[in-house]
Amino acid sequence: MSRVRDVCVVGLGLIGGSVLRAAKAAGRTVWGAAQAEDAAKAEADGFTVLRLDEALERARREDALVVLAVPLPAVPDVLRKVRPGTRLTDVTSVKGPVADAVHRYAPEARFVGGHPMAGTSRSGWDASRADLFQNAAWVVTAEQSDDVLIDVITLAFDAGAHVVPTTPEEHDAAVARISHLPHVLAAVLAAVGADGGPLALALAAGSFGDGTRVAGSRPELVRAMCEGNRDALLGAVDDALGRLGAARGSLASTGGLAKTIDAGHEARLKLINQPERTPLTIDLTSPEAITALHSLGSRGGRIVALNGTTVKAEIS
Amino acid sequence: MSRVRDVCVVGLGLIGGSVLRAAKAAGRTVWGAAQAEDAAKAEADGFTVLRLDEALERARREDALVVLAVPLPAVPDVLRKVRPGTRLTDVTSVKGPVADAVHRYAPEARFVGGHPMAGTSRSGWDASRADLFQNAAWVVTAEQSDDVLIDVITLAFDAGAHVVPTTPEEHDAAVARISHLPHVLAAVLAAVGADGGPLALALAAGSFGDGTRVAGSRPELVRAMCEGNRDALLGAVDDALGRLGAARGSLASTGGLAKTIDAGHEARLKLINQPERTPLTIDLTSPEAITALHSLGSRGGRIVALNGTTVKAEIS
Numbered sequence: 001m002s003r004v005r006d007v008c009v010v011g012l013g014l015i016g017g018s019v020l021r022a023a024k025a026a027g028r029t030v031w032g033a034a035q036a037e038d039a040a041k042a043e044a045d046g047f048t049v050l051r052l053d054e055a056l057e058r059a060r061r062e063d064a065l066v067v068l069a070v071p072l073p074a075v076p077d078v079l080r081k082v083r084p085g086t087r088l089t090d091v092t093s094v095k096g097p098v099a100d101a102v103h104r105y106a107p108e109a110r111f112v113g114g115h116p117m118a119g120t121s122r123s124g125w126d127a128s129r130a131d132l133f134q135n136a137a138w139v140v141t142a143e144q145s146d147d148v149l150i151d152v153i154t155l156a157f158d159a160g161a162h163v164v165p166t167t168p169e170e171h172d173a174a175v176a177r178i179s180h181l182p183h184v185l186a187a188v189l190a191a192v193g194a195d196g197g198p199l200a201l202a203l204a205a206g207s208f209g210d211g212t213r214v215a216g217s218r219p220e221l222v223r224a225m226c227e228g229n230r231d232a233l234l235g236a237v238d239d240a241l242g243r244l245g246a247a248r249g250s251l252a253s254t255g256g257l258a259k260t261i262d263a264g265h266e267a268r269l270k271l272i273n274q275p276e277r278t279p280l281t282i283d284l285t286s287p288e289a290i291t292a293l294h295s296l297g298s299r300g301g302r303i304v305a306l307n308g309t310t311v312k313a314e315i316s
Numbered sequence: 317m318s319r320v321r322d323v324c325v326v327g328l329g330l331i332g333g334s335v336l337r338a339a340k341a342a343g344r345t346v347w348g349a350a351q352a353e354d355a356a357k358a359e360a361d362g363f364t365v366l367r368l369d370e371a372l373e374r375a376r377r378e379d380a381l382v383v384l385a386v387p388l389p390a391v392p393d394v395l396r397k398v399r400p401g402t403r404l405t406d407v408t409s410v411k412g413p414v415a416d417a418v419h420r421y422a423p424e425a426r427f428v429g430g431h432p433m434a435g436t437s438r439s440g441w442d443a444s445r446a447d448l449f450q451n452a453a454w455v456v457t458a459e460q461s462d463d464v465l466i467d468v469i470t471l472a473f474d475a476g477a478h479v480v481p482t483t484p485e486e487h488d489a490a491v492a493r494i495s496h497l498p499h500v501l502a503a504v505l506a507a508v509g510a511d512g513g514p515l516a517l518a519l520a521a522g523s524f525g526d527g528t529r530v531a532g533s534r535p536e537l538v539r540a541m542c543e544g545n546r547d548a549l550l551g552a553v554d555d556a557l558g559r560l561g562a563a564r565g566s567l568a569s570t571g572g573l574a575k576t577i578d579a580g581h582e583a584r585l586k587l588i589n590q591p592e593r594t595p596l597t598i599d600l601t602s603p604e605a606i607t608a609l610h611s612l613g614s615r616g617g618r619i620v621a622l623n624g625t626t627v628k629a630e631i632s
Contacts, residue, residue, distance in 0.1 A: 117521045137519050164518055174516040178509045182523035184573070185501050187580020188559045192552060193494045194583035198616025198632065200490040201587055202480055203453050205433045207498035207530045208587070214523045215584035219577045226573050236508060237564045243504045244560065248553045257500070257542050261535045264503020267510035268531035271517055271524070300514025316514065 004028065005087070005151050006064035008055050010078055012038040014119065015091050016069025017128025019159065020047060025130040026158035029064075031055055038125040045125075052081060060086050065151045067091060067114075068098075071221075072228040075101050084108035089152045091116055093175065094229045095141050095168035110148045113141035113168060115175075116161055123218055134160035137302065141168045145289035153306055162304050163311075166297035176232035181240060183222050184233070186215040274300075277314035284309045320344065321403070321467050322380035324371050326394055328354040330435065331407050332385025333444025335475065336363060341446040342474035345380075347371055354441040361441075368397060376402050381467045383407060383430075387537075388414070388544040392421050400424035405468045407432055409491065410545045411457045411484035426464045429457035429484060431491075432477055439534055450476035453618065457484045461605035469622055478620050479627075482613035492548035497556060499538050500549070502531040590616075593630035600625045 007023040009016045012034035020042070024030045031048040033039070033055035043049045050058065059066045060083035068090035070078055075092065079101055082088060088109040092098050095113045102111045118136040138156035140163050142149040156163050166174075190212040193200055214222075226233055247260040280301075282292045293311075296303070301315035323339040325332045328350035336358070340346045347364040349355070349371035359365045366374065375382045376399035384406035386394055391408065395417055398404060404425040408414050411429045418427045434452040454472035456479050458465040472479050482490075506528040509516055530538075542549055563576040596617075598608045609627075612619070617631035 117519050119522065136521070139519065164515070166515060170515055171519075174512050174519050177512040178516050178520040178524040181508060182505060182527040184560070184563055184576060185505055185527060186523070186584075187576050188556050188563065189498060189501055190580040190583035190587070191559055191576075192497060192555045194586050195555060196490050196493040196552075197614070199480070199482060199486055199614055200494050201590065202613075202616040202618065203433050203455065203487075203490050204494040204587055205452070206435070207502070208494040210526050210529045211498040211501060212580070212584050212587065213526045215580040216588065217581075219574075219581040222581075223573050223577050226577070227567070227571055230567055230571055234564065234568055237560065237567065239508045239511060240504050241557070241560055241564060243507055244500070244553065244557055247500055247504065248550065248557060251543070251546055251553065252550055255543055255546055257539050258535075260500060260503050260507075261539050261542070264506040264528070264531040265533075265535045265538075267506035268502075268528050270510050271506070271520055271528065272532065274517065297518075298513070298515055300518040302518065 004154070006030065006059075006062055007067060007155065008032065008059040008064045009067045009069055010034075010052065010055065011069035011074070012042045012049070012125050012128070013069065014123045014127045014132075015116065016067065017042065017125040018130065018132035019067050019069060019091060019155075021128055021130035022133060022159035023155065028158070031058065034125070041125040052078065056081055056083060056086070063087065065089060065148075065155065067155070071224050072097060073224065076105050079105035079109075082106040082109050085110065087148050087151055088112075089114045089148070089155070093179070093225045095139070095171045097228055099141070099168045110146070112148045112152045114152055114156070115139040115171065116156070116159070117179075123221060131160065136161045137164045138162065139164050139166060139171050141166060141171060142290065142293070145284045145293070150284065150306065150309070153303060153311070157306065162302045164297050164302050165293035167294055170294075170298060172229050172232040173235070176229055176236040180226045180229055180233045181236040183214050183217070183226055184237060185240065186212050190215040275316040277301075277316055280313050280315060282311050282313060284311060320470070322346065322378055323383060323471065324348065324375040324380045325383045325385055326350075326368065326371065327385035327390070328358045328365070328441050328444070329385065330439045330443045330448075331432065332383065333358065333441040334446065334448035335383050335385060335407060335471075337444055337446035338449060338475035339471065344474070347374065350441070357441040368394065372397055372399060372402070375399075379403065381405060381464075381471065383471070387540050389540065391417050395421035395425075398422040398425050401426065403464050403467055404428075405430045405464070405471070409495070409541045411455070411487045413544055415457070415484045426462070428464045428468045430468055430472070431455040431487065432472070432475070433495075439537060447476065452477045453480045454478065455480050455482060455487050457482060457487060458606065458609070461600045461609070466600065466622065466625070469619060469627070473622065478618045480613050480618050481609035483610055486610075486614060488545050488548040489551070492545055492552040496542045496545055496549045497552040499530050499533070499542055500553060501556065502528050506531040591632040593617075593632055596629050596631060598627050598629060600627060
């Protein structure tokens with residue numbers, strides 16, 4: 001039920017541009033649509049860029065996979081123009097709000113959500129690279145196991161990524177903790193450091209540089225990403241406030257930080273020493289396929305290959 | 317009033333070992349004292365290592381500069397053995413508590429505090445390197461301008477560092493913000509991420525990796541450093557709690573994070589785009605020398621060269 005499908009990318013910034021480049025590098029027929037500046041640069045680099053209507057019409061006509069790569073606030077306007085029956089995925093950093101928008105504005109599209117976990121502090125077409133997703137995790141949120149799911153998995157593999165299947169809710173809760181909270185804490189740390197005046201900045205070395213690095217990202221993109229995941233991020237911020245408040249209390253009352261520092265060290269070791277993985281397979285034609293995929297993702301597993309309708313996976 | 321002076325280093329872990337190596341590489345006569353494991357390794361690498369009493373006695377006899385490089389809890393025991401009149405500095409990460417300990421346990425030593433802002437997540441003699449302090453800031457806290465101050469400045473230059481003069485209080489407040497708070501926030505972030513379970517860790521990418529890197533440091537060293545600067549760190553943690561709480565409130569009430577993210581971005585730009593520096597000189601024999609040095613440090617300036625009793629400095 002799979003074939004190598006043409007790809008239409010809407011939005012040609014860092015992520016969309018990199019998807020377009022990676023799909024072309026993998027031998028796909030590709031075209032895009034974008035706002036004026038990125039469109040002109042992509043055309044100058046030899047890519048086909050059409051008006052949005054034309055790009056979506058051609059995608060429906062040729063049964064291509066449409067990749068939605070615009071910022072979250074622009075998603076509804078694009079979705080309204082997607083033709084019924086279109087194969088559709090996205091690369092947006094939140095999955096619940098996008099799934100809601102698809103149900104509302106393009107209910108007849110054949111949608112599977114996606115989120116490649118890659119990025120740099122740069123943005124726009126100029127920052128895009130065909131190899132941006134090499135060895136990255138590409139999250140896929142499917143509600144049913146069908147050929148569009150296979151299309152998205154195949155695209156992720158073509159880009160050099162592995163696939164992590166999960167639900168929109170679990171994705172959004174996880175990225176709140178490991179992607180959005182880090183941006184909020186980096187901003188807080190940078191501001192507290194700068195409040196220390198010129199002496200503090202003159203003494204800043206490795207730990208402050210590491211801890212504030214992502215505060216250098218474009219503020220409007222960081223805000224859009226964090227604010228778009230408001231509910232899950234609130235939970236993560238509350239956890240951080242609770243842990244930081246407990247550290248404060250312990251330091252003030254006993255002078256000790258053992259619990260905070262030891263828990264952080266143990267967690268960091270978990271991150272860098274992830275256990276060995278064992279292989280398993282999932283038959284995508286099985287009625288249990290979606291349940292098996294979601295379970296795989298929840299347990300930290302990943303899809304590493306596709307053989308017909310059977311995925312090869314790894315789990316710790 | 318200056319000459320190239322012999323150097324005795326007490327404590328031969330990462331920092332003390334690197335001071336010993338750097339001073340020897342600069343052509344100084346050097347010897348050390350250390351606990352058994354580091355002592356044996358330093359001797360095996362061709363360095364002179366004496367018993368603590370012998371090392372301190374030789375230092376007083378030869379008018380050498382003693383560099384205190386033991387962890388803060390071990391400082392009083394060493395200070396009790398320092399001979400009256402000894403030229404003394406330290407490389408500990410807090411300056412107020414060390415100055416207090418010197419006043420109490422070695423009031424007749426000729427003391428100038430120091431803190432080279434360098435380190436790695438590794439520790440012990442094995443991790444020490446002669447070039448650890450190249451291009452680093454070496455904080456110096458002097459209460460008077462004398463030849464011991466010149467000894468310490470000269471040692472910092474021999475190690476490839478520049479010198480930032482300040483007071484113990486200003487140093488401790490600054491490092492709470494740019495060195496100790498980053499460790500606490502990294503620990504909090506790592507724990508909140510790990511609380512998200514295997515999926516969260518499987519999706520962790522650049523921002524989480526950067527933000528938790530220093531949580532990989534040895535917990536007992538991080539605790540000793542942070543707990544040793546308790547008063548100043550409490551202030552920095554309170555500032556972080558205030559800013560994080562404000563972000564939480566804004567996200568919950570309006571859905572917006574503009575103030576938090578924009579302030580963090582502006583602070584990060586201040587860090588990476590420090591303004592151009594203009595040169596100035598300070599005459600160390602002037603009665604205003606200490607005031608001028610402290611003002612230089614408060615304003616983010618640094619000493620970059622020494623010519624007799626005149627320091628060449630730079631300020632933004």
